[in-house]
Amino acid sequence: MAEHHRTRLVAAGVTKRFAGGGRRPSHVAVDGVDLAIEAGRSIGIVGESGSGKSTLARLFLGLTSPSDGRIELDGEDLTEILSVRSRLVAFRRRVQFVAQDTTSSFDPRRSLGDTLARPARELLGMNGSDSAALAVRTVARLGLDPAMLSRLPGQVSGGQRQRFSLARALVVQPDVLVCDEVVSALDVSVQGAILNLLCDIRDEFGTSIVFVSHGLPATAFIADEIAVMYRGRLVEHGPTEQVVEHPQHDYTRRLLAAQTGPGDADAVLTAGVTP
Amino acid sequence: MTTPGTAQLEVIGLTVRYSGQVDAPAVDDVTFSIAPGELVALVGESGSGKTTLGMAVGGFSDPAATVTGELRLAGRSIPPPAATLLPYRRAGVSMVFQDPMSSLDVVWTVRSQFSAVLRGTGVTDRAEIRARTAQWLLKVGLTDPDRVMASRPYELSGGMRQRVMIALALCSAPALVVADEPTGSLDAENSRAAMASFIDLARDSGTSLLMISHDIRLCREYADRILVMHRGKVVEQLAANAVDDAVHPYTRALLRCVPTMANFTVRRLPTVDSFLGTGELVDG
Numbered sequence: 001m002a003e004h005h006r007t008r009l010v011a012a013g014v015t016k017r018f019a020g021g022g023r024r025p026s027h028v029a030v031d032g033v034d035l036a037i038e039a040g041r042s043i044g045i046v047g048e049s050g051s052g053k054s055t056l057a058r059l060f061l062g063l064t065s066p067s068d069g070r071i072e073l074d075g076e077d078l079t080e081i082l083s084v085r086s087r088l089v090a091f092r093r094r095v096q097f098v099a100q101d102t103t104s105s106f107d108p109r110r111s112l113g114d115t116l117a118r119p120a121r122e123l124l125g126m127n128g129s130d131s132a133a134l135a136v137r138t139v140a141r142l143g144l145d146p147a148m149l150s151r152l153p154g155q156v157s158g159g160q161r162q163r164f165s166l167a168r169a170l171v172v173q174p175d176v177l178v179c180d181e182v183v184s185a186l187d188v189s190v191q192g193a194i195l196n197l198l199c200d201i202r203d204e205f206g207t208s209i210v211f212v213s214h215g216l217p218a219t220a221f222i223a224d225e226i227a228v229m230y231r232g233r234l235v236e237h238g239p240t241e242q243v244v245e246h247p248q249h250d251y252t253r254r255l256l257a258a259q260t261g262p263g264d265a266d267a268v269l270t271a272g273v274t275p
Numbered sequence: 276m277t278t279p280g281t282a283q284l285e286v287i288g289l290t291v292r293y294s295g296q297v298d299a300p301a302v303d304d305v306t307f308s309i310a311p312g313e314l315v316a317l318v319g320e321s322g323s324g325k326t327t328l329g330m331a332v333g334g335f336s337d338p339a340a341t342v343t344g345e346l347r348l349a350g351r352s353i354p355p356p357a358a359t360l361l362p363y364r365r366a367g368v369s370m371v372f373q374d375p376m377s378s379l380d381v382v383w384t385v386r387s388q389f390s391a392v393l394r395g396t397g398v399t400d401r402a403e404i405r406a407r408t409a410q411w412l413l414k415v416g417l418t419d420p421d422r423v424m425a426s427r428p429y430e431l432s433g434g435m436r437q438r439v440m441i442a443l444a445l446c447s448a449p450a451l452v453v454a455d456e457p458t459g460s461l462d463a464e465n466s467r468a469a470m471a472s473f474i475d476l477a478r479d480s481g482t483s484l485l486m487i488s489h490d491i492r493l494c495r496e497y498a499d500r501i502l503v504m505h506r507g508k509v510v511e512q513l514a515a516n517a518v519d520d521a522v523h524p525y526t527r528a529l530l531r532c533v534p535t536m537a538n539f540t541v542r543r544l545p546t547v548d549s550f551l552g553t554g555e556l557v558d559g
Contacts, residue, residue, distance in 0.1 A: 049465075157321055185459075187489040189320045192532045192544035199543070220539035244536065256536065 008176050008208050009037040009060050009095065013069035016055050029055040031232035032069070037176060042202050042209035044223030044240070046216055046255065051229040057178050057212045061097050093123040096169035100181035102161040106153035113149030116168045123172050138171045139164070142197065159190030166197065170205070177201065178210040183218055195222055216255060220244055228252045282308035282347070283483040284332065284451050289344035291327050291336060301327040303507035304344070309451065314477065314484045316494035316515070318529065319504035320547065326455055328504070329487045333370040333453045349450060369444035371454040371473075375436040379428040385412075385439055386424035389446060396447045411442040416472055434465050441473050445480055452477060455487040470497075491518065491529045503529065 016030040030052045037043055037060070047053045058064045059071055062082050071078040073091060081087045096119075099105045106115055113135055120131035136146045144163055153161055162182060169177055179198070183191040195218055202209050213219045219226060226243040228236040228251065236249040247253045285308045292300035301324045309315050319325045327336075334353075336342050346353050348367055372378040380388055389408040398404055405424075412420040415438040428436055437458060444452055457473060458466035474497045477484045488494050494501055495515045503511040503526045511523040521527055528547045538544075 159321075187321055188492070188533045189489065189529060189547045192534070192546045193548070195534065196543050196546070217534040217536050217539055220536065221534040221541070221544065241540070244539070 006039040007036045008039050008073065009210075010072040010075075011035045011056070011059065011069065012072065014056075014059055014066045014071060015068040016052075016059060016064065017067040028232050030059065030066075033229075033232075033234045035227055035234060035237065037208050037210055039175070039208055040202065040206040041224045042198070042211060042222050044211045044213065044219035044226045045229060046213060046219050046226060047229035048214060048255075050231075052232040053212050053214075053229045054180055056229065057180050057210060060176075060210060061095060061178055062091060063097075089123055093119075093172045094174055095176045095178065096172065096174040098162075098165050098169050098177065098179045098182050100185055102153070102158060102165050102185075105165060106161065108153055111150055111152055112156070112164050115153070116149065116164065116171055119168060119172050134171055135167075139167050142167050142170070142201075157190075159186050159194070162186060162190075162194055163197065166194070166201070170201065170207075173205065174207060176208045176210065178212070180212045181214070182211075184213065184215060191218065198222055216244075228255065281310065283311045283313070283349060284309040284485070285345075285347040285350075286328075286332065287345040287347070289328070289331060289342070289346065291324075291331050292341045293337060294339040294341075299507055301340075301507055302331065305504075305507075305509050307502055307509060307512060309483045309485060311450075311483055312478075312481050313500065314474070314486065314498045316486045316488055316491075316498035316501045317504055317509075318488050318491045318494055318501060320489060320529075323504045324507040325487045325504045329370075329453045329455050329485060332451075332485060333368050335370065367450040369447060369449040369452045371440055371444045371452060371457040373456040373459040375433075375440040375460065376428060379436065379440060379443075381428055384425055384427055385431075388439075388443060389424075392443055392447050407446060411446045412439070414476060415439070415442045417442075434461055434469065437461060437469055438472075441469075441476070445476055445482065448480065449482055451483045451485065453485045453487070456489070457486075491526070492533060 011033050014030055014033045015028065018027045018029055020026040033056060045053045045056060055064070059066055062071070062078050065079060073081060073094070078091070081091050106112075113132060116135035116138070117128070117131035120126045120134045121128070124131075126134065135149060139146050139149060142163065144167060148156060148160070156164070183194050186194065198209060198211070199222060201207050209222065211219055211222050220240050223240050225238060226240050227234055228243070228249065230249075230251045236243060236247065236252045243252060244256065247256055287306050289302055289305045290300050291302040303324070305328060317325045317328065330336055331342055332346065386405070386408060389411070390404050393404050393407060398407065408424060409420040412423050417423045417435060417438055423431065423435065423439065428439070431439065437460065441457065444454075454473070458469045461469055470493075486494065486498060491501065491503070495518045498515045501513045501515050501518060502509045503513070503521075503523065505525045511521060511526045513521055513526070518530065521530065525547070528545070531545050532547050534544055
């Protein structure tokens with residue numbers, strides 16, 4: 001059971017049902033999902049809009065609770081963890097979230113430095129100067145310019161804001177980073193840089209990465225393993241190369257067929273040119 | 276390529292320099308043309324000057340910027356706008372902006388905004404205005420036109436606002452639409468659906484389209500031609516089906532910097548900056 005110790009977050013038979021209202025029928029967003037997030041590994045959760053992938057991410061983050069089944073962190077039920085204030089704080093430190101929309105996830109009136117120092121104060125109990133120093137160290141380790149911390153979120157580009165959004169999540173050195181469509185809204189030319197950064201984070205800090213996306217190429221690049229969601233169910237899960245090269249489920253095959261466009265051969269030939 | 280005289284839009288030696296800009300201008304001696312009904316994509320990274328170029332074509336240049344060169348619409352030269360604080364709508368050209376909240380009038384109902392545009396094109400009958408508005412709202416997939424017409428922009432979702440914006444741009448039957456990342460404010464999946472519907476409507480209406488985008492791979496799917504912009508210059512013009520034949524290093528960098536199903540096993544993705552670093556990328 002050595003493998004078991006390396007497991008961080010587990011979904012065990014998790015179902016999430018949303019109650020209907022008026023003429024709206026009730027809806028099963030996540031349907032009996034079993035999935036384990038391993039330490040230091042990246043897992044991609046792919047599927048189309050409405051497949052339940054974002055709801056599953058929210059369940060892992062404890063932002064919504066399962067209707068059936070359980071989410072566990074190191075074998076402990078998340079519902080119990082969240083019911084005790086001190087354990088909730090410890091959970092928030094260990095499991096962090098990065099969202100697609102960086103405009104709405106930053107307070108426009110606070111400097112980036114202020115925003116980045118806040119999790120260190122709230123979750124690590126640091127004082128003002130220590131938390132500010134930690135924010136500077138984190139930003140520097142990610143190859144960002146600490147001088148930019150004095151700026152407001154509106155004074156940096158979308159790509160830079162997403163880098164700071166990653167930095168904010170990493171300030172508290174989480175064990176798990178849940179990323180929901182973090183590159184979808186960015187200029188294509190900065191998507192690659194963010195994806196490279198996520199790989200570095202996984203490899204240098206041993207952070208587990210849950211990469212939720214509808215974009216299969218970006219997911220295949222970042223993920224060690226891929227889980228495919230379809231209408232709330234987990235229809236396929238395996239090592240990335242296996243899922244991409246030998247898809248078992250018909251839906252996975254369709255997803256792959258939709259993503260392979262012209263011009264990809266060119267990318268293969270030139271992929272090795274970077275220093 | 277279009278022959279002179281048949282182009283819907285001709286841009287000849289256009290240069291835009293912001294006040295206080297001492298280094299290279301934002302748009303630097305750009306020349307291209309768009310044929311009637313042609314869909315041309317202008318691609319480049321943020322800061323490449325593509326939005327500044329689109330604004331100049333649409334008549335929305337910063338009043339403090341210096342605009343030189345020539346713009347011709349259907350063969351007629353159009354003068355650069357006077358240095359007034361209020362940009363005016365250039366006859367025959369519609370704009371679609373990335374952020375509908377800041378470009379729609381926040382206190383007017385959708386119906387009033389359509390009414391203003393349609394009156395500008397000579398439609399004055401109230402019943403006719405109402406019918407045309409409802410028709411356009413249905414065309415862009417807004418299934419309850421009465422409710423949308425009575426709404427103010429803040430009462431609609433982001434996706435609905437963007438569809439209103441697209442309908443508003445097309446309802447005046449413009450000769451040219453300039454669309455700057457028209458679905459950029461939507462989430463990725465809504466964005467793809469809205470883009471597909473916008474392209475279909477533009478094709479149906481026969482308008483010429485200048486589409487500004489950062490995503491060259493997406494543009495190749497629907498555009499006829501692609502212009503690649505880098506540091507204020509159009510460095511390459513390509514037929515959309517010949518993107519693989521791109522010769523400019525910057526165009527090739529833009530194509531390679533995104534992961535694909537063919538290169539996902541690489542250790543690191545190349546970035547445009549890494550091409551700059553190798554010295555492979557030279558301005559030309």
